[in-house]
Amino acid sequence: MNIRVFPDQYGAAIYAAATIETTVKTSTSPVLGLATGGTMTPVYRQLVEFHRRGLNFSHVTTINLDEYVGLKPSHPNSYHAFMQENLFDHIDVNPDRIYLPSGDNPDLEGVCAAYDDVIRSNPIDLQLLGIGVNGHIGFNEPANSLKSNTHIVQLTEDTIRENARFFEDEQSVPTRAITVGLQSILLAKHILLLAFGEKKAQAIRDTIKGDISTTVPSSFLQVHPNVTIVLDEAAAQLL
Numbered sequence: 001m002n003i004r005v006f007p008d009q010y011g012a013a014i015y016a017a018a019t020i021e022t023t024v025k026t027s028t029s030p031v032l033g034l035a036t037g038g039t040m041t042p043v044y045r046q047l048v049e050f051h052r053r054g055l056n057f058s059h060v061t062t063i064n065l066d067e068y069v070g071l072k073p074s075h076p077n078s079y080h081a082f083m084q085e086n087l088f089d090h091i092d093v094n095p096d097r098i099y100l101p102s103g104d105n106p107d108l109e110g111v112c113a114a115y116d117d118v119i120r121s122n123p124i125d126l127q128l129l130g131i132g133v134n135g136h137i138g139f140n141e142p143a144n145s146l147k148s149n150t151h152i153v154q155l156t157e158d159t160i161r162e163n164a165r166f167f168e169d170e171q172s173v174p175t176r177a178i179t180v181g182l183q184s185i186l187l188a189k190h191i192l193l194l195a196f197g198e199k200k201a202q203a204i205r206d207t208i209k210g211d212i213s214t215t216v217p218s219s220f221l222q223v224h225p226n227v228t229i230v231l232d233e234a235a236a237q238l239l
């Protein structure tokens, strides 16, 4: 694993955005695996800035990791809305080349299977990842067993509590999500995981130095040959 520690989020976000820029510029049809969460907002802000200065996204395909079950794309806390607001509304990506799993379709199994087809037909060049305080990636939560393909997951109490900051209260956080599985993440050519703040320090230590375990889904990144972990000093303090 290639570990980069920056004094603050700002430097880390510029590094991440510059890595994305290189992928976007060097491939004729780049596929970006995208993530949501507060960690990604400074990265997307930088990408929007790069776009203002001329970076072109019209040839890019994007595939997001996950979505809450039961939220319509128009719901302000959906990951569809997050992506529109933080990135897609501000760059020239082709709307036909944006993929996010639908969490409000009654046929969720069908949505999962179709999403795996999308990932199979569009191998991911660069996968952006945040991390949960419990070591989840995407919404692959700690459990006795993990799934390789896109699936529906019951969110843990840790995750519901942590993500409640984006909702009115804890009761409004959906209890289920649709997420790509471990295989989809690990098949990406390059993985860029970002974590900021001391709340993520233990999960980062477990990811990098712990045993590979389903109770820390991010620890499976240890088997991938091309992972870059981008941290601020607070998230790196237990390394």
Ligand SMILES: N[C@@H]1[C@@H](O)[C@H](O)[C@@H](COP(=O)(O)O)O[C@@H]1O
Binding pocket: 035, 036, 037, 038, 039, 040, 065, 066, 129, 130, 131, 132, 136, 137, 138, 139, 159, 163
């Ligand atoms: N499903 C997402 C994850 O993909 C993300 O990594 C995590 C961290 O979020 P934040 O960056 O807000 O700490 O949040 C959610 O649970």
